[in-house]
Every structure is written in structure tokens, then in C-alpha cells.
Amino acid sequence: MGSREERNQVFLHDTQNAKRRAQSRSDDKANLAQYMTPYKIAAFMASLFGHGNNDEFHLLDAGAGEGALTAAFLERWQKRKFQFSTGSVTLCEIDQNLLGRLAEKTSQSAVTLPVTCAVRREDFIETAANIIARRQRPFTHAILNPPYKKISSTSRQRLILDDLKLSTVNLYAAFVSLSLTLLRPGGQLVAIIPRSFCNGAYYRPFRKYLLRHAALKRIHLFASRRKVFAADGVLQESLIICLERDAAQGKVVISTSADGELTDLRVGEFLFETVVNRDDTESFIRIPLAVEKVPKLKNITCALDELGVEVSTGPVVDFRVKKYLHPMPGRGDVALLYPGHFNGAVQWPKLGWKKPNAIQLCQETVKWLYPAGFYTVVRRLSAKEEKRRVVANTVNPAGFKGMNFFGFENHLNIFHHRKSGLSEELALGLAGYLNSGYVDSMFRQFNGHTQVNATDLRALCYPAREKLASLGRRIKQQRLSLPVEIDRQLAEICNA
Numbered sequence: 001m002g003s004r005e006e007r008n009q010v011f012l013h014d015t016q017n018a019k020r021r022a023q024s025r026s027d028d029k030a031n032l033a034q035y036m037t038p039y040k041i042a043a044f045m046a047s048l049f050g051h052g053n054n055d056e057f058h059l060l061d062a063g064a065g066e067g068a069l070t071a072a073f074l075e076r077w078q079k080r081k082f083q084f085s086t087g088s089v090t091l092c093e094i095d096q097n098l099l100g101r102l103a104e105k106t107s108q109s110a111v112t113l114p115v116t117c118a119v120r121r122e123d124f125i126e127t128a129a130n131i132i133a134r135r136q137r138p139f140t141h142a143i144l145n146p147p148y149k150k151i152s153s154t155s156r157q158r159l160i161l162d163d164l165k166l167s168t169v170n171l172y173a174a175f176v177s178l179s180l181t182l183l184r185p186g187g188q189l190v191a192i193i194p195r196s197f198c199n200g201a202y203y204r205p206f207r208k209y210l211l212r213h214a215a216l217k218r219i220h221l222f223a224s225r226r227k228v229f230a231a232d233g234v235l236q237e238s239l240i241i242c243l244e245r246d247a248a249q250g251k252v253v254i255s256t257s258a259d260g261e262l263t264d265l266r267v268g269e270f271l272f273e274t275v276v277n278r279d280d281t282e283s284f285i286r287i288p289l290a291v292e293k294v295p296k297l298k299n300i301t302c303a304l305d306e307l308g309v310e311v312s313t314g315p316v317v318d319f320r321v322k323k324y325l326h327p328m329p330g331r332g333d334v335a336l337l338y339p340g341h342f343n344g345a346v347q348w349p350k351l352g353w354k355k356p357n358a359i360q361l362c363q364e365t366v367k368w369l370y371p372a373g374f375y376t377v378v379r380r381l382s383a384k385e386e387k388r389r390v391v392a393n394t395v396n397p398a399g400f401k402g403m404n405f406f407g408f409e410n411h412l413n414i415f416h417h418r419k420s421g422l423s424e425e426l427a428l429g430l431a432g433y434l435n436s437g438y439v440d441s442m443f444r445q446f447n448g449h450t451q452v453n454a455t456d457l458r459a460l461c462y463p464a465r466e467k468l469a470s471l472g473r474r475i476k477q478q479r480l481s482l483p484v485e486i487d488r489q490l491a492e493i494c495n496a
Helices: 004-032 039-047 068-078 096-112 125-135 155-162 171-180 204-211 424-434 437-446 453-461 463-480 485-495
Strands: 054-060 087-090 116-121 138-143 183-194 216-220 238-245 252-257 266-270 310-313 333-337 358-360 369-371 375-379 392-395 405-408 412-416
Touching: 039 068, 039 183, 039 238, 039 437, 054 068, 068 096, 068 116, 068 138, 087 096, 087 375, 125 155, 138 171, 138 216, 155 171, 171 183, 171 204, 171 238, 204 216, 216 463, 238 252, 238 369, 310 453, 375 405, 375 424, 392 424, 424 437, 424 463, 424 485, 437 453, 463 485
Parallel strands: 054 087, 054 138, 087 116, 138 183, 216 252, 333 405
Antiparallel strands: 183 238, 216 238, 252 266, 310 412, 333 358, 369 405, 375 392, 375 412
């Protein structure tokens, strides 16, 4: 056995090796963007498939991991929830560390059920491209928890997707698009994916591809960003989506729960137009049950451009113009505004903070500046847990004496008219409306991440220009500041 010291050295050596192996496995999971599906969520996903009319099924599990999703599907079949007499499963998994466990699980199922299982250690994107090249659509069902990772613009995966004319920026969107492409007409797809695809310009092609080729049957939203994949430390709002290939679009079933325990499940049925506005060129996907109560307002029908107003991202990227930035304004400088300058009231300049307060006005910087005037600004980053997701402020030129230009940093959105200021009443009214409970409710239906982008703000509907100006006048005259006061005035104006 050796001395106690020798045994302690052996134990320490084994412990260090175990830690290194665990860290290596953790690094592999991060590199491959692997987040294993908990049992209850896998079982719930399998329950979302319809019974179908097929005597046999052909299931695709892309990014199979340890096989939890396939196991849940087969377990449901074994309990006679599906009426198939036979079937096959194709599981794609690139991680060699998981293949042994995956093969073990599938071989156990093959013994007790009339099913054939094929485990393929291949990049699913390449596998799918080869099947598509043969003009085949072999699958009746697809179930997946795809990897969540950006696609490099120089990767082979990017080249393959470009050849297939599938424009997407993340592996999860690529996996879902390809899986949908491989389904037969009437085939069903169930996937758990981040909610980030529901809005924003980056995922516009993905949304349009899904809605063009399939009917949206079901959405389940997990309200908690922390608990769905808690074991992997994932901070991402997730949802489950159910699609039917080449089917007629009907009503959409929407459900929500706090987390994967599903103990507080709420279910409702909505017209498709409530979820996807057919006039919305962005095809944002809204989730009505994501909010508790939507304030009742009428006459909110105007697009932003109908108001003669534009919204843009702040053009000043500070690290690119570092040599022109100064801690405090001096001769030849103008105000540079960051989100940190807006904490209820505008605080500029700010003393003793790390960001600059000023930018030099010169030929090189003037193209990034706005002439002094009234502007409405919205910070681009917010926390989902905040009381209001959209936080708006008004820039009043009276607070910037001697400044004939403003610089807006890149983490702000600016409402303007052809890169010039708005009327005071309109700027105040816009800020009041954007801070309202109504906008917060609408915004939470389609935005599940921490960014508030210009595209999202354009997607909102607005009251008519004169109603916004009327709200602005009341805010100024009555010095309204509390959200409940502004909400009451907004309702009175819009519902008149």
C-alpha cells in the first residue's frame, strides 16, 4: 500500500488528473456548444408531436448528444402514444466522447422496439447538404436541441450554407433550417432553441425561411433565462418551437412556464396574425402569453416613418475615435453622450467617471455628429428583469450651452428627423410613449434578449404625430415624471 505520504501523493495526482479531464470535457462542451436536454424537457418535446397518419416514422435527431430526445420519442412510442408499427432513427453527433453512450442507448431501444437506429459521427451540416444534393427528403419527424454558436464567415460550414442559399449567423438556425428541408410534406419538427431568432435583422432570413416552408403550430416559452439549462450555466431565454412542413397555417398554440419543471404551464390558442403580423416586413414572432397584462390602447397604428421620424444607432464608436475624445469639454469640443449620462434626468458632464464627456469637433468627426436640438434616445442594452425594457430620455439643447453639435455613442438609439432634431413636444411625447407600460408589454412579446436595437424600435406601432405631440405638451406643462401618470395621460389621448 505504501506510506501515508505516498498514498496522499497518488490521491493528489489522481484528483488533479480528474480535474484536468473534467476541465477538458467542459472545454469540449463549450467549443461544440453542447447543452444537454433535461429529461422533463425532452419528454415534453416528444409530447408535442401529433399522432400523424403514417404507419412508420423516420426520425432525425441532429446534434443528438447523449440521445435524450430520441429516448423520449421512443419511450412515448413504447407507451403507445404513437400508433406507428415500425420506424427508424438517424442520430448525428460529432463529439466522439458521446458516441459510446449514444450507441448504448439506441441499441437498448432497438432490442425492445421494431426500430433501426443509425448513429452517424458526422458534421450534420455536411450530412444534410449531401442528402439535399441527392434531392431526398427522407424524414417524417425531426427532434433537436441544436448547438448554439456563431458560424465563422471563413468556415466550411459557411461555404456549404451559402451554396444552399441558407443565410444564417448561428449553428442553431442552420440545424433547424436544414432539418426542415429534409422533412417530407406534413413532416413535423420540434426544437428547443434560443428566443433570439424572434426579432432582429440578423435572423430575418431564418424567420422567413421557416414561415415560407412550414406552418407554425406551437411555441412554448421558458420565462426564466437561468433554469432551463442550469447545469451548464446557460443564461439564455429559450423556447420550444413546433413546425409542420408544407402545411396550411392555422391558429398557433402558445404556452409558457417558468422553467423546465413545467409545473406552472399556461396554454392559449391565438390567431396567426397575433403572432406574426402579415404586414410586418421583418416577420417578427410575438409571444402574447409572455406578458401578464397588456394595457388597452386604441389608435396605435402608425409606422415610425409615417411620423416623419427615423431611429438610428449612435454613430460614435469610441475606440475608433479615441484620439478625439476628452474627459471634459474644452475649446473646440462638443458633448459626447453615453447611456451613463441618462439616469432619469440627463447628467452631463459627469465628473469622476471613466468615460469621456466630449469629442473634438473637426473635419474628421463632424460626419458622426448631430446638430444641437431635441432628440429622444433609448439605450441599446437593458436587463430582461428590469421593470421597463425600453428606457427612453429626451435630450434638451438648453442643458448644453455653447454646444452646436452632439455626439451619440454607439450604445444609444437616436430618434431624429433626417439627422436633425425634433420639436420639443414630439421628443417629449416619444419618450413618454416609449417608457409606457403599453410599449413594455408589446416589446416583451417579441424581444427576449438584452438588446434594444433600432430594428426593434422600427417594428413598434406608434400613435399619430399629433397625439404624441399632445402627450409631450402635457408632460411639459404638468411636469409629469411618474410612469403611472404618463400611462394615464397616454390612455386618455389615444382612446379619445
